Amino acid sequence: MSTSVHSESADHPRTHPTLGEVRARIQADLALPASRRRDMASAVSSLAKAIGQPAEMIAADPKTLRPQVAHLTPAMAGHKPGRWRNILSATGSALEYAGVVAVPGRLNLAPSAAWRAVLGMLEAGAHRHFNLWRFARWATHNGIEPDMVDDGVIVRYRLDLTERSLVTEPDRAARDAARYWNMAAEAHEAWPQQRLEVPDNRDVYSLPWERYPESLQRDVEAWCAWLGADDPFLERDFTSLKPGSIRTRRKQVQLLLGALVQQGVPPEDLPDLAAVTAPSMAQLGLRYIWERVGKRATPHTFQMAGVVLMIARHWVKRPRSDLDVLQGMVKKLRPSGQGMSERTKTRLRAVADNPDRLAALLALPDLLIREARQVGPPSEILAQQVQTAVVLLVLLYTPIRHGNLRGLRLGTHLVSRDGGRIAISIPGAETKNGKPYAGILPATVSRTIDLYIKAYRPCLATGSGDWLFPGATAQGMKSDDGLRSQIRKAIEIRCGVTLTPHCFRALAGWMVLKDNPDAHGLVQRLLGHSNLATTMAYYTGLEQSRAVESYGELLDRHRVDGGAKPRQPKRRKIAS
Template sequence: MEQTAFDFSWPEPVENPPAATSEKHRTVHVQPAETMADIHACAAADISLTDGRRRDLLSGLNRFGAIAGRPLTEIPATASAIRAVFAEAKPIRLGIKRKTLQTLRSSVAFAVNQFAPARKTSSSAVKENWNAEWAALIGLIQTPFRRHALSRFAEFCSQQAISPADVMPETLAGFYLALTEAEIVKEPKNIVHGTISSWNRAARDIPSWPQIRLSSPTKPTPYVLPLSAFPQGFQSDLANWEKGVSAKPKAASIFSAEELLRPLRQDTIKSHLLLFRQVATALVKSGTMKLDEIDSLAELCDPDKLKVALEFEYERLGGKERRVLEMASKLRVLAKHFAKLSPDQIAKFDQLCANRPKRQNHITDKNRERLSQFDDPANYALLLSVPARLAKEARQTANAYRAAKLMEQAVAVSILLRVAPRLATLRRLELGWFKRQADSSFVLIIPPGVMKGGRPLELTLNAEFAGLLDEHTERFRSALPGASGSYLFPGESSGPRSKNAMYEQIVDAGREVGLDINPHLFRHLLQKVCVERDPSSVGDVSKVLGHASISTTVIFYADRNGKAASKRLDQLLSNAKDAELPK
């Protein structure tokens, strides 16, 4: 289909135009619109549209087809099909502004809502569609963005005659279904998550709010049984084990009777506690033991029963051998040093763990693939531009909360580009750790308790970053929930941002420019960029990354430098060859 001039000058349409207008559109066209080509034809034939509005709609639909890379006749006129196209559309790759893409999305949504078959339910954010009960309830929320987050849910429940007091977790399933069938502009899961967050916060902070806690309808049922499901003896053993590995030991060797040389980190303790529950669950679900029989940690240390449970896990996890063998190896430590097994039992455990995997000392294949994006210098330049792009968008965003989230994202990516802290460290950075210097730069002083290796770290962040951080803290950060706390990236309760939320923020920043990144990838990227340009910088990279030994940097992060090294050697050989040629 021929492309026409694309004009975005007309105002963004409302999501839910008056019913009379929609009825007028429906009477003009007898055949329902099944594909986006049908939508295009309906818009072209609609006599109620002004010439300018019709031209803009047709231009937008043509542009949509170009972005999809398919004829409009092949694209169903459904919300899910349209969302799939826009999910792959990145403004930077298309050479347009994000606002331009948002306007195009709204234009397509307007056309589909007008000409596609009418839907049974609605999930718009039109306040006029709330009933009095919902309007009164939402009015109790003082924060504007939290009221807005519940607006679609209020409209849906009003239409379905569900009062606030009758809301149940199952109500969200119907709401989510309505969104997936009708929502084009936003991702349904994100709308549902925002609804859950605002509802649960209101239930906590507003006494008259219905006291029902909502959870995601798309969240799978947890496989691992909760701790409360197990006998009290098992729960007590886990509590005692946690206390023992958290306390400062008195042992002079790596192990005494029941103590480690040093306390385990909280993240390690948390992962082990989950592992213990996972194995106990496997013992039950494999039929090896009954739930009430697991009354102590020692039950996890029977090598014969454990073998059956681990084989069950191997099948459940789809044949992930390394993961199951790592579980066995960790339980071997528990059995040897805390369960006081007999020598025969220990021998069986050793046999069970004979094929346990060696410590992984190289970058994973997935991260290797992600890192290969930056073999193209243009992609690295694109990533470097992300903080400035986000900061510019934040300054142009009227909504204070959205602007603060954008500027926060800019600060986080800027820190990762410069010093690449681990995610656990990044999310727990405190404002007081940034010390201003005479040259307007900052020194970031990270205490040992936050570092994986338990050693403090001091890092310099230049004046350019200092300006970005100052702007965020002085102008934007106060609009974030929990901003009264000490954390640079606050959570809603003034504690640190959750691990998952921080992770998604970074992934989203890359996704917006068409790059597949995650927080840990920045650690590999810092090494790649610096060492490829100057091999002698590996020592400096090691210090910035907080490694105890430079060998860690070389083993884990430098294994991919073969290409760069071979290029340098090739150049040396070429130079030597040229020097030896007779003149």
């Protein structure tokens, strides 16, 4: 049985009132309890104030509101987390009242009896089932029972989440509902056994390798093996690449191939890397990538052009005339700026230029742990909170790269030393630049990590793996997106800024140089840069800002109030 999908047609588009009009309707509806009218109207006003526009100027359109609200955190809006959640919930109710929201944050409708029966099979307290409960409430609201759920229902649910809800990540919510449905069907025989197609939300254009000629696949694998060969007599001007770097190069070639296919080149017309790196073909693929990122020279476009040139020069050995053309493409696609990206600078300055936010960030790990211990004994939810605190502590005290952070293993990378301090040691084979990383954590941080390992980590570990941050599957580490999202959301909610794991490396360098502007060598060793030039280039923009600030302080010290005053020019007498 397939459930039809409906939406507003192009001929009859849905029109939306403004938030001001929604508020006026609510205040005028005397059938609503006075407290309900007051709460919803107040929430609409508070949301408009947080967005920074009059309510009369904001369309009550979920698709328009979502991006305006998505970046706001309680701290940015000037509210406590609980109050901010209530504002969003009451605003959702106001939009539901106005008929423009079909999936409010909290539906005031219990799942049907049939839904309660299947949901009762799930173990209690697992936060991952939130999406299934929301899906069940939405389905009940639309008259859909569990045995009616199929791929068409998921498509309709995803459409309503996107078009008629304020859910922050509608695509992900629909995907999680389908994924957890399949997991429940696998775990419980009494659960409806129809499997759902899990939506693929990735915006990708590359094709599977199987779509290309076998000759091309063999050529790519031979090239990758050559990149990793530890042979000093090979004709190349770089050392052998590590497995992670080789995977990146293979992925970049796959993206270039996908770009060519998007430009109309049949996969069978790409028999080997020589065909791919012909100047006309390379330009066709690189143009697609350049247009895809907004016709801008970015680090990504520059790296893609560099890979093409590297293959053409060292592997295919194209003629000099071809290499000159490819070199010209590399030059044109080189970003104008060097060092730290503008986005990272913006995020860093949001903390560096605000002492209160910096203090809140540094205090956040202790706050999360203190709250967790006050709530009660360890549980899965509390363990996630303590894990977030440990991740932040590791990033603050040993600003390692995200891949190394995810891959930390007990007994391998983390070892207890005398006195209870924990040492972190990462071999060069696992770091980006091939240089080992080592450091010993302070006693206070080591005790916190030890508490997490002994009391909270067992609530998260599903197998016998030794990962410091275990994932959802047995013996697996936490996913890349999962760890990034966990860090970002905690900081946004508690501190009112957006920081990624990579930003902590920039923050570490900034704090060292703020304390000692000449300590570039210390920053180089702290971050594991291969050479001092990398450190100098990365912090150039911030150095100038600090230099101007220091010069201003110098001038202030020499300007003494009440001291010598500039001479007044003598007035000349005018002859009568």
